[in-house]
Amino acid sequence: MSSDPWGRVDETGTVYVRTADGEQVVGSWQAGSPDEALAYFKRKYDGLVVEIGLLERRVRTTDLSAKDAMTAIEHLRTTVSEAHAVGDLDALAKRLDALVEQVESRREERKVAKAKASDEARSAKENLVAEAEQLSTSEQWRTAGERLRALVDTWKGLPRLDRKTDDELWHRFSHARSVFSKRRKAHFASLDAQREEARQAKEKLVQEAEALSDSTDWGPTAARYRDLMAEWKAAGRAQREAEDDLWNRFRGAQDVFFAARAEVFAERDSEQRENLALKEELAIEAEKLLPVTDLKAARAAFRSINERWEAIGHVPRDARPKIEARMHAVERAIQDAEEAEWRRTNPEARARAEGLTGQLQAAVDKLAAQARAARESGNTARAEKLEKELEGRQALLDQALKGLQEFGG
Template sequence: MREAEGWRVVGQYPDGTPAEALAYFERKFADLASEVTLLEVRHRRGGASASDLRTTALSVRAKLDGAAAVGDLAALVSRIDVLTAELAEASETEAVAAKEAVAEAVRERTVIVEEAEALAARDPQTVQWKQSTAEMSALFDRWQAHQQNGPRLPKSTAQQLWRRFRDARASFDRHRREFFSALDETHKAARDAKTRLVERAEALAPRGEDGIGAYRDLLDQWKASGRAGRKVDDALWARFKAAGDALYSARGEREAADIEASREKIEQKRALLEQAAPIVDEKNLGTARQRLTAIQRQWDEIGRVFPRDVERGLDDELRKIEQSVRTREDADWKRNDPEQKARANDMTRQITDAIAKLESELAGAEARGDKRAAAQASEALEARRGWLRALGG
């Protein structure tokens, strides 16, 4: 084949015609041209690694030197050389991007590790284990997804980060096991304590209402005995409450019987209140006290009534009448108290003497024409007369 540099021997094709030989070597050229075209298309479309394409392009370029093919090899060489140069530049850009991607991947994976370490470092007594376990599982899923879909990290860096993440998970799992082991022990102790309380509460049943005080003491112990786990707590509480309900039911039955028995007593006390109402208007205090005392004696003989709020209402009504009589008695006592009367008489005498003295001073001041002394004596005299009127003099 004749080229720019001269003739080039392409090859030999024995046992065939010249046309067959030419067709064979033209197919060889077509195959090489297809390889070059495919590389160009893959480069233009993007997505493939420029470094890998460059390696392939160099391999194809080596095939073109002295290729046993008939065609414009020089044009193919020119195309492949241009493509190789472009891929070399793209490879450098790609390498920089790959380095940045690796650095970013290291940062992202480090964040995952640090979050896992932070979870593992929490105080086991304050951790919400259900939520924290879900968070640790989510971190592991992120790690796996990052490992599968992210860029390949340097082996030493990847191993170092994995060791930290693995140790954090192991520490977290150990703390969780220890916490729940201790919690199981606490639950067991609470379960045993509450079981004993339930048995004691159920043993109070024969005492009926009289067992309520002891049941309340057991209830205080129940509240202080801690948690035994939701299911166990619910089951034990159902038994404990049923035992208490039986005691309170006995009291309820007794109170119902008391209320039924009190119906007639309530009517009797209401009748006494109607008798007591006119006492408030009784003018003779002795008679009022005598009538009230008789009613109070009958009231006590009737005894207590139920329910309690009805009893309180009836007692309040009688107490109003009692207070009215007591108020009148207190006022009468003050009026007739000998000591108080003596003090009042003594005060009256003192004021009367003072008035006589002031009247004498007033007359003397007027005789002298001393208006100032007369005004002072007159003012003092008027005040003493007011005091005397207040004392009833």
């Protein structure tokens, strides 16, 4: 007979394993010595040790689901209880019990993590909805439109919530986008209508200008062309393509008339050269108004210069585009300054800019506080996520503050 702390072989070759419940028969051995029999059944025990160790490692280092882990544990538990092996089977059973506790603990941790992720996703989507609803009333068509498209991409990257909550939030989000889209469409439809009205008005001006182009009634026709030019400016802008075409026709008709008049008044070439010299002096005087530092004074000075310009009369045809372009450049600069001043003093636009800046500042402060609290509590993952979101909000705030500076605030 042969034995060791966990098993023995009796005189008949029967092999026993010792457990807390007493000895159990695990097999018989007739082919060799009792020591060989014990060695054989110990190797089977070692195999069970390896299997349990592998499962412990999988549970510890992989994303093995709780369900699959429990199935594997129960399989090994059955294997151990029915094992034909010699070794500390009770210890193996305790390791499996400990593994069950570990799996249950991980199951609970994952449940808590899932709930937390769901809460964070809901909060994120509620924030997206709130921002979309705020943007739905914006008149910054390009900026707001781009931001809404970015919000959609952000939404797509967030996990789904329960169906009812997700559907309700998406409905609000989608409705806000729809409201903005309808408002933007109506705005540009109104612009299109205004431009079409301007196109029709300018078409009539072009037709009259073309009808006058072969007139030889020099004085009244030239005066009418000046009136037509004033009406042209008052008509507003048509669509870009139509505007350019109509302008070319309008100026072309004037060119035909004034070219014919120039031929008739060839003797006035000397006078026109003198006019050119005078207009060059006025152009120099006008260019000294730039850059515009005192809008009111620049506007009054340019008006005076322009009145004198108009009173001078025509210049040689080949010199006209260049000299007029110099005056137009000054006029455009003054107009740009007027538009900038209007934007700067527009109370509605300023109020919208201040409101947006305030909301973004509040959001940045809130996110900064949340990120700081998360980091202080040791929640690094949440802190990093909040800090990343904070970077995006801070960028928007910087942009809004830059826009607000245009209002002098």
